[in-house]
Amino acid sequence: MSGTPEERDRQRWQSLVERVEDARLRYYQKDAPTIGDDEYDALYRELVQLEEAIPQLVTADSPTQTVGGSRDQMFEPVEHLVRLLSLDNAFGDEELTVWAGRLEKDLGTLPELLCELKVDGLAVDIVYDHGVLRTLATRGDGRVGEDVTANVRHIPAIPRKLTASPDGPPIPDLLEVRGEVFFPVAKFLEINDQMLGLGLSPFANPRNAAAGRLRQRVDKREYELADAHAALERVSPANEKARIRAEHRVDRVAADLDRSTNALGALQLVVHGIGARDGFEPKTQSQAYAALESWGLPVSDRIRVLSDLPAVLDYINYYDDNRHEVSHEIDGVVVKIDDFAIQGRLGSTSRAPRWAIAYKYPPEVVRTRLLDIQVNVGRTGRVTPFAVMKPVLVSGTTVSMATLHNAHEVIRKGVLIGDMVFLRKAGEIIPEVLGPVVEDRDGSEIAFVMPTDCPQCGTELRPAKEGDADIRCPNTRSCPAQLRERLYHVGSRGALDIEGLGWKAASAMLDDGLVHDEGDLFSLTAEDLIRSSFFTRHHDGELVLNELGRKLLSQLELAKSKALW
Structure with a gap:
């Protein structure tokens, strides 16, 4: 950077804003983060510190003044009844102690604190009208999210209708709840195994998997399946090739739909807050949770209301040491004032409540x-x-x-x-x-x-240039390892996004002599793929393409018409 100190500060601020916004876009909309929470938190904290030191840098659309990310244009917008805020973070005992000390100074005493595990999932907002689910939406930017209500029918963990117990509180006319949708770790591992078996890239973590599955258009796949069946019925019995293609399309779309609905069915929900309500005025957060649970909404059984900071730190340290006794991923503990009246008195900043904080765990x-x-x-x-x-x-x-x-x-x-x-x-x-x-x-x-x-072709290794730490195989044309990786790259999302062309599929093509360079991919036929057991199965005593083989052929056809820039 060059220029005056003021210009350098402005340049650094702009760089931080762009990096934080890019990280938010990849996290909230694309479900494919390229940096982790700890790196994002470090960038965000530097931005906060820079703006605190030089307040004139702050703008209304700075990431420090906004919440989350914008919604995806693939979904209809839905406006939240009450804005979803973010949380300030504490990255150690000292920062939590400072926060608690500030509360004690402002209030004259430290009130009871509710502690709950911070689920590493996808934040959602659910509205019930007279106990009947009206909308399920993602967080979005905190004000407007994405309407994913159509997927609720495939998620048993989210009740579509609340039920009151005889000795419990009545169901309110209007209720807005906030929670996290997530996959249990065991189910996440199962989903990734399935994706690898199909030659697809696995999800990086359970949070990405939950976000990717919830934010898919199952209704469009249902329409596509109906269209595929209709197309099959229109095929002339005499046209055998057309019939086989149509049957393959039905099988492929049906398999995709089954995977989508099965994954949605495994999603879990934990509710951790309330927004707008009519006819429901609990005095504390813990009372609210008890009522929500009585109506059939899933609430964590690990919530504790504690009266002093040492007990809070004991709770935090216990789950830091025992993360794996919880069925889902956690990345910290949320600490809230339990009393709603005190919450209201303290209020919020433009992005986060003053009465709550997230204690973030370091990477495991x-x-x-x-x-x-x-x-x-x-x-x-x-x-x-x-x-x-x-x-x-x-x-x-x-x-x-x-x-x-x-x-x-x-x-x-x-x-x-x-x-x-x-x-x-x-x-x-x-x-x-x-x-x-x-x-x-x-x-x-x-x-x-x-x-x-x-180790693959026997060529002597050497650095690309003098002094390089990396060494390379110069046999770019004939080295089978390099060709395998190039084939895999062609199928990746950053290139032609050919579903089914994963690392195992690329290896099978080379091992079975189906391709000798990248160009051979686009002349592959069903007869070629039949030669590899990786792409085939037995059906009625006959060797036919399996689901992966059929998908790969159709994806290669689509790739032929994709623009290269």
């Missing part, structure tokens, strides 16, 4: 055994060492491999084959080996030696 760190260090040859020829580990659950997914980047990084981390190592997900997304547990070594560990020849 686990220990596992480093079984081996192998190398991968990428599509550009770059040779990258990676760790092969005993599978371990970390931040919602089972991890067994992690990149080590290059030979210098292996040395810097000080890891040996056979070590017990510390592992985390960098940014809650990318597995990262932090280093060895040195005290667990017994002398049997082995140092890694970087190969001098390509």
Whole structure:
């Protein structure tokens, strides 16, 4: 950056605003974050500190003055009755203590605090009219969200009608509740296994999976299936090829619809707040939760109302140490004043209530055994060492491999084959080996030696230019590893987005001699794919294309007509 100090501050502010807004777009709308919560929080905190130091930088549309992300244009907008706010964060005991001290100073005493687990899911807003569900919407920007009500019929966990118990409070005429939709970790792992089996990219974490499944247009797939059946009925019995194509389309659309509805059926809900209401005035948050539960709404059974800060910290520390006893992902604890009257007295800033705070946990760190260090040859020829580990659950997914980047990084981390190592997900997304547990070594560990020849084609490896830390295989034309990775890249979302062309499918094509370069992809026929067991199944004693094979052919046809820029 150049210029005066004021110009440099303005440039830094603009850079932070753009990065935070981009992260919000990818998180809230695309369900595909490229940075994790900890990195986002660091950017956001720097932006807050810069605006506090130089207030004239603040604008009405700064991320510090707004909530969440905008809605997706694929869905109809729905305006929330009461705005959904965000939460301020505490990143350690000291920051939580400062927040509690401020409350005590303002109120003269520290009121009772309600603690609940911060579910790492998709925030939703649900409105009930005389106990009947009227709308289900995503958070959006806090004022306007996306109407996903049509999907409710596939989600048993969200009651479509509230029921009052004889000895409980009556159902109000109007009730707006807030909650999180999520997948239990076990179901998330099952969904990712299914996606990998179909050659699709798995979700990075359970939150992305929940957001992706809830924000899909199941109704459009139902219309598409009806259209596919109608098209099949119109095919002349004499036109066998057309009939087979039409049957394949029906099978493909039906399978897609089944996967969508089955995944929706596994979504869970936990309610953690109320918005607008008519005929319902509880005195405390805990009373409200008891009433919601009596009407059939799912409320966490791990909520606690505590009277002092040490008890709150004990609660926070317990779940930091015992995250895996909870069936879903958590990324912290929300601490709220229980008394609604005190909440109302304290009010909110433009983006967050003063009476609540989210204590954010650091990324989870686990220990596992480093079984081996192998190398991968990428599509550009770059040779990258990676760790092969005993599978371990970390931040919602089972991890067994992690990149080590290059030979210098292996040395810097000080890891040996056979070590017990510390592992985390960098940014809650990318597995990262932090280093060895040195005290667990017994002398049997082995140092890694970087190969001098390509493990796939035998070509001598060399750096692209003098001094590079990375080494490459220069055999760009004939190295099978590079071709496999290029095929996989062609099918990725960043290229032609060919569903069904995953890493396993690319490997099968090469291993079975179906393709010799990327161009061969677009001349593949059903007869070609039949030669590979990866794309076939037996039906009535005959070898036919399986679902993946049929999908791949149809996706390749679509890709032929896609614009390249």
